[in-house]
Amino acid sequence: MSLIAFIGAIETGLLFGIVALGVFISFRVLDFPDLTVDGSLPLGAATAATLIVNGTNPFLACGAAFIAGGCAGLVTAWLNVRLGILHLLASILTMIALYSVNLRVMGKPNQALLGEETVFTPFENLIDLPYYWVTPIVLLAIVVVILVLLNLFLSSEIGLGMRATGVNARMASAQGIRTGKMKLTGIALSNAMVALAGALFAQIQGGADITMGVGVIVVGLAAVILGEATFSTRTIVLATIGCVVGSILYRVVVAVALNVDFIGLQAQDLKLVTAVLVILAMTLPNARKKWAKRKAVKGAL
Amino acid sequence: MIEAKDIHVTFNPGTAIENKALRGMSLTIPQSQFVTVIGSNGAGKSTILNVLAGEIHADAGQVKIDEEDVTDWSTHQRAELVARVFQDPMAGTCESLSIEENMALACGRGTRRGLSSAITSERKDFFREKIAVLGLGLENRLGDKMGLLSGGQRQAVSLVMATLNPMKILLLDEHTAALDPKTAAFVMELTEMLVQQGQLTTMMVTHSMRQALDHGQRTVMLHEGRVVLDVEGDQRKNMKVEDLLHMFEKVRGQEIDDDALLLG
Numbered sequence: 001m002s003l004i005a006f007i008g009a010i011e012t013g014l015l016f017g018i019v020a021l022g023v024f025i026s027f028r029v030l031d032f033p034d035l036t037v038d039g040s041l042p043l044g045a046a047t048a049a050t051l052i053v054n055g056t057n058p059f060l061a062c063g064a065a066f067i068a069g070g071c072a073g074l075v076t077a078w079l080n081v082r083l084g085i086l087h088l089l090a091s092i093l094t095m096i097a098l099y100s101v102n103l104r105v106m107g108k109p110n111q112a113l114l115g116e117e118t119v120f121t122p123f124e125n126l127i128d129l130p131y132y133w134v135t136p137i138v139l140l141a142i143v144v145v146i147l148v149l150l151n152l153f154l155s156s157e158i159g160l161g162m163r164a165t166g167v168n169a170r171m172a173s174a175q176g177i178r179t180g181k182m183k184l185t186g187i188a189l190s191n192a193m194v195a196l197a198g199a200l201f202a203q204i205q206g207g208a209d210i211t212m213g214v215g216v217i218v219v220g221l222a223a224v225i226l227g228e229a230t231f232s233t234r235t236i237v238l239a240t241i242g243c244v245v246g247s248i249l250y251r252v253v254v255a256v257a258l259n260v261d262f263i264g265l266q267a268q269d270l271k272l273v274t275a276v277l278v279i280l281a282m283t284l285p286n287a288r289k290k291w292a293k294r295k296a297v298k299g300a301l
Numbered sequence: 302m303i304e305a306k307d308i309h310v311t312f313n314p315g316t317a318i319e320n321k322a323l324r325g326m327s328l329t330i331p332q333s334q335f336v337t338v339i340g341s342n343g344a345g346k347s348t349i350l351n352v353l354a355g356e357i358h359a360d361a362g363q364v365k366i367d368e369e370d371v372t373d374w375s376t377h378q379r380a381e382l383v384a385r386v387f388q389d390p391m392a393g394t395c396e397s398l399s400i401e402e403n404m405a406l407a408c409g410r411g412t413r414r415g416l417s418s419a420i421t422s423e424r425k426d427f428f429r430e431k432i433a434v435l436g437l438g439l440e441n442r443l444g445d446k447m448g449l450l451s452g453g454q455r456q457a458v459s460l461v462m463a464t465l466n467p468m469k470i471l472l473l474d475e476h477t478a479a480l481d482p483k484t485a486a487f488v489m490e491l492t493e494m495l496v497q498q499g500q501l502t503t504m505m506v507t508h509s510m511r512q513a514l515d516h517g518q519r520t521v522m523l524h525e526g527r528v529v530l531d532v533e534g535d536q537r538k539n540m541k542v543e544d545l546l547h548m549f550e551k552v553r554g555q556e557i558d559d560d561a562l563l564l565g
Contacts, residue, residue: 152418153416155418155419155420156415156416156417156418156419157405157409157414157415157416157417157418157419158414158415158416159419160398160402160405160406160409160419161406161409161414163395163398163402164395164398164406167395167396167397167398168391168392168394168395168396170356170387170392171387171392171393171394171395171406172395172406173375173376173377173380174354174376174380174383174385174393175380175406175407175409175410176377176378176380176381176409176410176411176412177377177380177406177409177414178377179377
């Protein structure tokens with residue numbers, strides 16, 4: 001594998017690290033299986049790409065994408081909290097609705113960003129390294145800032161209330177926490193982050209596409225699970241860092257798998273490999289426990 | 302003062318499994334009184350506790366806390382006035398959060414939560430001091446996950462958590478029922494201490510008649526959603542478990558008579 005391919009894997013890993021952090025908030029912190037992200041990633045991309053093409057400052061465009069994603073999350077959480085629709089279904093409904101919204105935002109199935117100024121442009125002259133280093137370094141800085149802010153939030157009074165809502169909602173409301181409001185806030189934040197990742201993604205790959213969201217939830221979940229398997233989850237800080245580490249690890253593993261010829265895997269097998277990886281990561285820990293138990297019982301006999 | 306007036310609660314009304322849990326129950330608890338509530342299964346003990354906590358809303362009747370009508374307040378609105386310890390040790394705490402995080406959550410009861418850090422060094426000192434009273438050595442394990450503690454330890458911490466902030470009433474929902482006798486005795490001792498220390502208005506629901514008579518100043522017996530016995534002072538002092546059992550049989554006997562009448 002070439003250096004450029006390796007750096008490319010890290011770059012994508014960092015970008016999807018932001019997605020993984022969003023998924024971490026919904027799936028892990030709030031225990032809310034939210035599939036909206038499949039729609040909010042392209043929503044962020046579409047919003048940012050359309051705004052940039054129309055002459056908006058790329059940083060402002062990212063902010064707009066963040067807000068758009070937050071609104072998408074609010075819709076999902078509102079469907080669940082206020083209308084009582086099952087969380088999974090509520091998120092699928094928003095995701096489907098977003099498909100149309102995204103087409104409306106762009107006015108067509110894709111929006112190219114070739115030659116446009118992006119958030120990465122100002123740094124191209126600032127960082128005195130070959131061009132392929134610029135994006136990962138800027139992304140790393142963004143991810144670090146997000147990690148710091150997210151951890152400050154999750155260890156604040158409100159953040160702690162949000163975590164309690166996900167673990168034990170009954171206890172949380174007995175402590176005076178508005179669990180509904182926490183879900184609205186958390187799911188909005190989660191999708192806002194994913195949409196921001198979408199906005200950055202569009203600027204890296206040179207455009208937004210209506211299909212770019214397919215399977216994003218599985219990729220994000222894979223990163224979260226991989227992070228948990230390889231990194232400590234003892235504290236919230238470690239758990240969030242784990243998400244980013246998991247995401248990078250996942251991309252590197254995939255890049256290696258696709259680059260090693262004898263396995264025979266090709267780029268189009270990516271989604272299948274991802275699904276299998278998630279299934280394995282979810283079932284292996286349980287299976288391992290069972291084996292260990294059986295062994296222990298046998299040993300005792 | 303806590304006042305529950307003519308409370309009616311019916312679960313699954315109009316269906317085959319309709320259950321009239323409370324049928325016009327009234328109970329007034331003056332400030333700083335420790336009331337124990339007993340009754341057989343389905344007598345309405347847990348229901349009245351949940352009505353006071355705001356988890357169940359009465360179909361009819363009124364709940365007042367210090368002259369304020371809180372009948373329509375939700376659980377989180379009432380949290381400022383009501384602290385509770387659940388029967389299930391798992392229910393009262395968050396197992397995947399640390400001891401100090403759980404205590405910080407309890408510290409926020411009745412306050413506006415903001416974006417300031419939930420765990421500060423001052424708070425840690427405060428938690429350490431509060432939890433050292435238990436004598437379980439938990440003051441050195443504040444960072445440990447709640448899930449690592451035993452059921453008894455968790456109930457003990459729950460009690461401390463409930464008493465961190467001021468309240469109008471402390472609700473104890475059979476909080477020793479899931480514990481072994483020795484641990485239960487320890488948790489009861491701790492309860493007595495905290496209640497006396499803070500002069501707390503307390504309502505303890507229990508299955509054990511022994512516990513109901515040994516603790517607190519007043520005992521209320523429920524049957525079929527109503528108060529059938531309410532004793533305090535000398536009358537209660539002279540009461541033995543056998544007397545309570547006798548009372549129990551008496552109300553049950555009446556029930557059988559009623560049925561006999563109906564069938565006849």
